[in-house]
Amino acid sequence: QKEVEQNSGPLSVPEGAIASLNCTYSDRGSQSFFWYRQYSGKSPELIMSIYSNGDKEDGRFTAQLNKASQYVSLLIRDSQPSDSATYLCAGWQWGKLQFGAGTQVVVTP
């Protein structure tokens, strides 16, 4: 079992709709979680971090963390074609990031 699990997609989202991405983790020792966005042919870039239970909002992005359920999610509101990318969930444990497989998001006009 991988330590961080994501659905690989692709997740097709109409422009203007909400994209909902999910991630589960197996190691309860992980305390910090991150969402990275990776455009095709580019390196990952950090878009959200979350450390405590609940929601964290930053512009059109909302990260949610539920430590009891070992669940992390990312919502992208008002999805734009420029949001089309692969989104990687990662947890920080033992001095390193553990990445999920990534979810490909395709925003359709």
Added chain:
Amino acid sequence: SAVISQKPSRDICQRGTSLTIQCQVDSQVTMMFWYRQQPGQSLTLIATANQGSEATYESGFVIDKFPISRPNLTFSTLTVSNMSPEDSSIYLCSVDKSGSGDEQFFGPGTRLTVL
């Protein structure tokens, strides 16, 4: 943030040869990581290279195959030794400025093709 450069950006190599990838950071950082990303796959950590200590390799990666140097706080190299086509991948250098994952940034990557 951190500005990270990697050399070369891409290379095509013959089976059995070795390639050394350089990673340069614009500021001093303690924590540096080397990742591999195969086509359509996620990131796989090869090793952690902290200055002043030996690199720590992840399961499935060994020093003889992927020797790493970390001579100072702004520079590191990863060598891919005795290459085979299975080593064809993108190799990414990454630094963490916070020590807790809060500020982890990635270099542009080195795209390696082994024939």
